[in-house]
Amino acid sequence: MTQPQLTKFASRILAISFLVLAVLLACGLGMRWGSVAEWNDASRVWGWLVTGVCCFLGLMLVQSGWNDQRSPAVLRLDWFLPVIRRLPVNTQPGNSLLGRLLRKLALGVQSDWQRKRRGKARKLLRQLGLSWVASPLRRLTQTICLLLFCWLFFYVCWPYHARPNQTQTIGSVTFTAFDQDSGVAHFTIAADEPTVRIGQHIFLRPTDKTTPPTSTEELLGEFTVVQNSGDQLALKPVGQLSPMLLDVVTGLSSNRQFEVTDRSPLAWPDHYATSLEAKEFVPAEIFLMIDPLVSLSTAIASRSWVWSLGCAAAILLVCVVIPRGFCGYLCPLGTTIDLFDWALAGRTKRFQVPADGWWVHIKYYLLAAILLSACGGILISGFFSAIPVVTRGYLFLLDPLQSGVARGWHLVPGFNIGHLLSLGLFFGVLGLGFLRPRFWCKYVCPSGAVFSIGNLFRATERKVESSCIHCNKCVEICPFDAIKPDFTTRTTDCTLCQSCAGVCPTHAIKFVERTNLVQLKVDDEPPTNETALGRRGFLSLTAGTAASVAGAAGATLLGKAYGANLGSDDPFLPVRPPGSVPEQEFLEMCIRCGECFKACPNNVLHPESFQQGFEGLWTPMVEADWAGCESSCNACGQVCPTGAIRALPLDEKRHARMGLAIVNESTCLPFAGREACDLCVQECTAAGYDAIEYTQVGVQVDPQGHPIEGTGYAAPVVLEDKCVGCGLCQTRCFAINVKERHVLSESAIIVEAGEGKEDRLMSGSYKRLHQQRIQLSPSPFSADRSNSLAPVEDADTTSIATPDPFGVQTNEAESDSPF
Amino acid sequence: MNKLNVRLLWQMCASLIAVCGTCAYAQDSVEFLNGTKLTGKILEIRKAAKEFDFETSIAGQSVSRTYQYSAIHAVTYNGKRFVINQLPSNSGNDPKSETVRGEKTEDEVRQIIDSEGASEPDWLATTRMNHPKSLELDWPLKADGPWNESKNVGQYLWGRVNPNPSRWRPGIKLLYECVRLHEGKSDLLKRDYSALGSKYFELFQDYPRAAYWFEKAGVRMNQPTGIHLAECYYRLGNKSMAMKLMRGQSLHFDSIKLLGEMGEIDEALNVTRVYGNTRAFNEAFLNAGDALRSVGRLDEAIEYYQKVLDRNEARNAEYLARYRGRASDSINAIRLFDKADVSKVANGQYTDKAVGYNGDLHVQVTVADGKITTVEVIKHKEKQFYAALTDTPRQIMDTQGIRDIDGTSGATITSQAIVNATARALAQGADQ
Structure with a gap:
């Protein structure tokens, strides 16, 4: 058997086995064979995922195995749609199943090379732009992903669809x-x-x-x-x-x-929770979950297992087959940058820099710095990691617009210096596009660097066949600067976007398994002058490494010196969202993506500014003067990608103490003897917590010690074992007494966090903690003492032998029955 | 087969027979007065308490319950049927509701007070006390010093227990504890009994228990507690007991309202006349007005209310304002009675207010097709005696009007304020 035949044979065998495996798995999952019946939902989802991957691989191999026109390959990932292009000279249309099917479906769209006339599809795509013609599938995927991101962000995380469910x-x-x-x-x-x-x-x-x-x-x-x-x-x-x-x-x-x-x-009440659950058919934070740097840096910084590491592993596995596919196809920041480059940055060449320079490896050193400072317990990945940057950018830029237009501008919270810094960073990322298109993604993005390193384990790559005519079209169109001057691939940079193949006039570019050596072009012709270490080589390596170490040390020192100072006597302790992990871990785990702010109804959560210095920047804190935490909502935990806010079921969340309401007895109106006021009590009772009750203050007593009617006021008193610190009381006091009536300068009941006032658990049940607290709460009497007054009556137990066991004679004549 | 095995076999046989035996016994049955029949097993009979424990299986679930004789028609026990109560005659009237509203003999009332009234409520054992540790449970008759709820039991009951329904049950339990601690100190005990009666009366409207403890305390008729005892008798179904209790005594002005409600309006006016010359004339006149109003003598009622406005004096300005507010609200309400006839009120939602015990009280009334569909107290400052807040609106809905509303025990002022506010609200609808 010849080499091509062998390849084809291997490909077909693999294709069949993958498909058979997929069918078997599907049957097993569908019909609950054997032990599958006992699997839980999560395992079953994984099962279907594996089935899907098998099916995908099988079909892909079918497409390469039964393709008789092209050079043999075990795995062929050509999806730049040659079907809409002209055919190579002297060739017939391919015989592959997919190709034939597409030709059948898209009748007349294929260009007619003989008459040099473009097909309809190609004409349409040319309207959209050259990159759409070159690789339409990639552009389509990008569009879908950006739309999905926006849908999740602006629709799923928009809490105001929830309506209280009325009891009829x-x-x-x-x-x-x-x-x-x-x-x-x-x-x-x-x-x-x-x-x-x-x-x-x-x-x-x-x-x-x-x-x-x-x-x-x-x-x-x-x-x-x-x-x-x-x-x-x-x-x-x-x-x-x-x-x-x-x-x-x-x-x-x-x-x-x-x-x-x-x-x-x-x-x-659970309307906010159920509304989110109903809308969330994919997790709202899915893009944050699959940004590998988010979970990786969080796990290192907090020295704990972060559940989204699993998702990061999954996407890295996918990127073994589609190297750096995340950057080319999925990343919403990349697509946003593409849009910005197209709309603005690409229109001027004034600020352009050459393709080669000291900056080309920034991303690796940035990644190193982020991971090193994570080792030092300072999480700075939120500043640079792709998805947190774009999420926060959309949050601070577009969420106020959405809130203002849909709900009224008075409901848009104000902004602080932290907002400005984040927006500056976001525009900085976009502005890099003036230097070169997608400058950020190519050279700076540390999340991309993770994938670049992951590319070392790639299974497929871009290969150039010997039919290459050195026309340079591929180099010009490559959005990732991933083609060397000899037209071969910078494998760590290539995102398999396949734009190059789409413009290649000789069909010389293919995307096949890494080991494929069929009809390849000779390397280093024309010469690239690149060393094994890549561009700029050793010099860059040493300088970069030094810079990243210095940067990491600097960030760590800055974070610690100008940080939260939790160990100090009087640290600033913000009220965190319900279910937040302990403060130190929280600072190490919160990626500062801003997803919780978006999902929070009435903007209870505000981004922290520099109150905790550099360490607490952009972390969520409860601003109870603005709004109180809804009793029916658990959204913040549900959308948190790192578990800094635990995803609590509502039944747990309603017991999780975020803080404790403290009544300021010198200003509270009844306490100060100014007037009757029970706004906080009403609010707390209406919310169902019943944690504030009445006490009488300022009551005058008669000589007997009895209250004189009409003296004194009913004042609020907070029950520590019931208050969860939701802040609704503070909101109400602030809204009425401070803002509307101007009788106070600040709310007279304020939620405070701190030791003994909040529950911060890494794991375990808040409900159980609540029950324990109630049982431990001081009772004035020991349990063994009987509080019963009535003497225990001697049980007049009747033996079976008694003729009248009820003491009621059945025969009226025999006795005068009491009934 | 060795000996041990044989013995085991025998034992198994024996236990099998025993199981069959109990199965046969398990077929006791209970017929209730309402016609329900349950089969199961009688576990224990307590003749003295007139109750038995019964275990039954409902759709495969085993449940045990103690039943009083009073709910039972007959029991089949060990195959023999015992009739405990005769079935009510077929006139279709409900024995249970009769005991709630209907008249009872003095003996019957006595028996209720002595059995039910003397018993502890079933929730008492499971209630956890939650009063502050600093409370001084020796609770002297006279509290020294300024107001201190964390120290003085009486003040704690007033300031913390009354306004907070979640503390009502622990409050009762605290009083039981005080009774236990004060054993042998008769003056303290008397006060404790009276307090316990008041709590049962005001907070729970539990008339048998309230009456039991008031009696034990030996309450006097010149105190509100005495009048409350009389009211207990009346509510339990025997007016003559209440009258007998009050006859020949000097009565507290709260009696005016009770007498009016019992239909003894002349007696009520007699009492009012006595109080007319004392410092408590405001309360007396207001009560007399309310009493007259409840029997439909509206012009006379207005006269009494008007007297409060005319004499225009009270202990201090705050009191004066409150008395005047209540009087003028009531006059207004009476003037609006015709307008407030719900059949003349247009559909809609109306809100209005009246002066209550602690200040303005706002009521929202919804009218649809000539019917009052909801009455809701939407804003109030009443911190004591909650019951009226739900009780009075329900009475208004039940009677579809505001003329025949019984004041809720111990919360008559609040109740009256709700009626007044409702009248004004309904009148708005009639205006249109």
Whole structure:
């Protein structure tokens, strides 16, 4: 067997095995074979991902294995769509499956070389630009990714689609009968239009509430509707049957009538959380997750496992097949830079610099500096890492516009010096485009550097065949400066965008497996004058390394010296979002991407400026004068890519203490004896925390020590074991007493963070912590003492032998029954 | 097969038979007065307490419950049927609701107070006390020094327990604890009993328990607590007991309202006359006005309210303002009674306010198709005696009007303010 035949054979075998594997996996996952049934959701998602990759690889190999026109290759990744181009001289259209299919679908779009006429598709793409003709698939992917990024950012992370779910009262029911065997109770329903369906879950609670409004112990039953005929309802209780519920279904409850509602009237509100969950069919922070530098630097800085490392590993694996594909295809910052270059920077040549210079390796040294300072516990990747830069840029630039237009300009929070710095950085990144197109991506971006290093393990690469005519078109179009003067590839820079292949007049460029040596062009012709170390070689290496070490040391020292100073006596301690990890770890893990600000309803979270120096810049802090944390929202944790804010379920989040509200007794209106005011109590009760209650202050006493009516005020007092520090009280006091009525200069109740005032856990349950705290809270009496007053009555237990066990004679004649 | 195995086999057989035996016993059944029938197993019968424990299986779930004889028609126990209560006659009236509203004999009321009133509420055992450690539980009759809720029990009850429903149950438990600590000190105990009665009365409207503790305290009729005891009797279903209690005694001015509500309007006016010459005339006249108003003698009611405005004097300016506010609000409300007839009110949502116990109280009323669909207290400063805030709106909805509203016990001022505000709100709709 000849070499080409062997290659083709290998390719076909591989293709078939990948496809068979994909089919098997799909069947296994679809039909729950064997142990698959016991897999959890996450494993199953991974399973489908592997299936998808197998399928992709299989189809790709089919396309290379059954392609008889082109030079043999095990893996061929040519997707620059030669189908819309003219054919090479003296060749027939390819026979490949995909090629034939595309020709069938796109009838008449192929250019006619004989008559030198372009096809329709090519004409259309030329309208869009040369790079669209050269590699339309890449441009399309870029567009889709940028749109996806914007959709996630401006739609999914826009919290205001959430509407509070109102509990609807369906009607009121009265007990009629009960059947013990089925456990079904029958009720008569009185309602204007009973709108219940069979199988619906409904909630019953007494219409006349004789017990005081203490929500925890209120009688409430959940039922399924079994039968619904006119005004008769058959209901089956859901879950454990409590004695109280037993009374309801047997009609023995002291409450005669029950109100029927469609949701539990005691349920904790969850509309923000459910709204986000419903919109988030891909994670809102997906691009941040797949930026490998984000998770890598965070993990190093905090010396802990960051869950998004898994995603970074996945994207690096994908980039083994498509080297640096992230930069060429996915990165929204790259696409934004492309847009900026096209719109502005590309229109002037005045500031252009040559292709070669000391700057070409900045990215490696920047990466080294970032990782070194991460080792020193200072996280600076947020300043330079691609996705945090673009996320923060969009946040500070476009989010105020979105908020202002959609909700009103008065709801746009102000900005601080930190905002300006971030925006300056963003425009700096864009402005580099004046030097060369995509200067940032080629030479500076440290995330790109991670992929460049990852390219060392590439499985495929760009190859140039001997039909190259040295026309230089590829060098001119390459957006990443990845083609050497001899037209071969700078493999660490090539993003496999395939623009070069799209413009090559002789079809000399192919994207095949790394080991492919078929019909290759001779290297170093014309000579490149490049050393093995790359351009500028050794000099650059030493200088760069020195610079990066110095930079890292400088950043670390600056961060520590001009930082949060958590060890000092009186450090500035901002109130962090609910579920934030302990402060030191938080500073090490927060990538400062700004995603949480976007997802936070009413902008409770504001970016910190320099209050904690350089170390706390752009980290989220609660600005409770502006707004309080919604009890039904857990968005900040859900969108955090590094786990600095833990992704808590709502039931956990509602117990996570972010701070503690402290009443300023010298200014609070009732305490100061100025007037009655209970705004904070009302707000806290309405939010469901019940953490602020009343106390009487300034009451005058008569000689007996009894209060004199009309003296004193009811003042707020915060219950430490219930307050979570949401800040709603502070917001209300500020909005009414400070801004509207001008009776105070600052809110009289302020949420403070700090030791003992907040829960900061790396792992573990806040709910359990809350319960422990309640149990540990001082009780004035020891548990063993009985508080019962009534003497325990001697149980008059009756033996079976007694003829009248109830003490009630059945025969009226024998005794005078008390009944 | 060795001996051990044989013994094991025998044991197994024996236990199998035992299991079958219990199965057979498990078929006890209970027939309730409401017609429900449950089969299961009677675990324990306590004759003295007139109750038994019953274990039953509902759709596969096993539940145990203690039942009072009073809910039971008959029980089949060990195969024998015992009738405990006769089924009510087929007139279709509900035995339960009768016990709530209907008249009862003195013996019946006594029995309720002695059994139910003397018992502890079932939530008491599981309630955790949460008062500050600094509270001085020896609680002398007279509190020294300035207001200090963290030290004086009485002030704690007033300032922290009353305004915070979450502290009501722990507050009751604290009082039980005080009773225990003050054992042997009869004057302290009397005060404790009275306080316990007041809490049951004001916070929980638990009349049997309130009556039990008031009786134990030996409350006098010239104190509000005495009048509250009378009201307990009345609410429990025996007016003559209440009247007997008040007869020949010097009565606190709170009695005016109660007497009016019981329909003894002449008695009420007699009491008012006595108070007319004292410093407490404002309260008396206001109460008399309310009493007259509740029986529909509106012109006379206005007269009494007007007297408050005319005499125009009180302990201090603040009190004066409050009395005048209540009086003029009530006059306004009465003048609006015709307008506030809901059948004449246009559909819509109306908001208005009236003077309550601690200041203005705002009510929002929704009217649709000649019916009051919601009454909601949207803003108030009432910190004591919460019950009226939910009770009175419900009464307004039930009666679809504002004329026949019983003042909620211990919260009559708040209740009246809600009625006044509702009248004004409804009148807005009639204007249109």
